Amino acid sequence: MTPSGEPAAPASAADDAALVARMAVRDPAALREAIARHAGPLHRIAWRMTGEPQEAEDIVQEAMLRLWDHAPRLASRHPAGTSAGAGLRLSGWLKRVVTNLAIDRLRLARRVSGEDVPERADDTPLADAQIEADERDGATRALVMALPERQRAAIVLTYYEELPNVEAAAAMDMNIKAFESLLHRARAGLRQAFVTLGDAQ
């Protein structure tokens, strides 16, 4: 379900291999085409993971630049017109990069701030302001943001991006059993937070 994102442009594996081959020879038009094809879904993931517009755009930009950098290697491993090229799934590769980048930035922010990123009320005026801003953004966002980053990624990939569990696990570099366990805990945490939020309201 993609309630507010752009519909992903359908792209076959052969198109992905040809696109990567063009980027390998440093064709800017190929990069522009890749951005048009994949940036929307990537931005949705990044946004729902971080909740920050600028941060989400930075993550997507970094992912596209990594694709630009890795294009020669990807093209050599998956030549267009071959079975290896047919196995290339650029959207999966990019979603994995974006998910990892988002988790890394969330962890870095938590390390730098020394506290949990989600809503944690304390007595400082700045924290109050942040909580008020979050309340203004909506209770739903608070629900998702309250999850730990990996659980949040599991919900974003499976619920919002409607990825099968196998692909979502691949995007998070996990085996399927571990991912399903993580997803189970994420759903449970989400439901508990939703009930708590309803009680509070």
Next chain:
Amino acid sequence: MSAAGHDDGVPIVPGSPLARALDDFAVPSLSAGFADRVLAAAEARPSPLPELRRSGGGRGWRLGRRIAIGAIGFGALATAAAATGLLDRFDLPAVPSPQKVWASLTGKETVPVAAVAPVVPPPADPAPAVLAPVRIEGRIDTPEELGEAFRRIDEVRQGRVEARRQIIDTRIESEIERRRAAGLPLPTPEEEARVRQRIDDARTRREGLVAERLQVRREELLQRVENGEALTREDIVRPLRDDARALERTGRLQRLRRMTPQQRREALRQLPAEERRELIEAWRQRRAERWAGEAAADTPTPATQPSESSEPPAAPPAPESPASRSGTPGDPSAAAAPP
């Protein structure tokens, strides 16, 4: 929806309150010019580094290559150890020695390699086999076996006497040569003959004493065998050497003889009083025996006779003539049962 039930982890059903709440999480669109910014950043981005050259391929190949290198290295070390005989030294039964492997290949019997003998200047005349120590295996319970043991002991003893005589002759000649090279006065042929005669007499006298003691000892052993007692090697050899303190004392006297008089006095001073008294007493006994022998010989002392024989009693272990240096007259084991 239960807050903490077992169904908390089930998929979120579309249209449920939670799903509706989640669907409210709207995503803004990308800012305008996003693609242009990415393209500009890509143009400004430095070209990526070339891929690392890994000839081995993937992780599995690298691991396999390490295992192969380890196995080859271990094999090389094991081969080197086997080739150098290190495994024989550790006496590993599971690892055959190179000789055994070669024998199994060629079908020949393995010939044990003789141990490297210590480098000893061989005597000129006596046969080396004669100098081999007598080994008595098993018990001796018949007079014939005892006689055979005595015969073999005498063979070795005779060989040692001959070797000792050669050493004495060599020392005398080297001493004369040294004096000639140093320009010192040389003994006349008559004086040299007198020295040799004196040495021979001392040796004859010493051997006679030892032979007497040996004869007594052998008769005693023969008597024991005839009485039905079985003798071992220790019965024949050890009683002649059981005085360990005497052996130690003899060795210490020999060491003292090689010192200068000053060193000898100092060494004696550093000994415990009891040991010093024992050494002095032993030296006095030997001196008395030597003087008795000289009186019996009744020959004048030539000019080449070492003057240390008249050393004062403060330095008891006086050096003796070459004949007495080569053996210990009071030690019957040196003549009766070689080590």
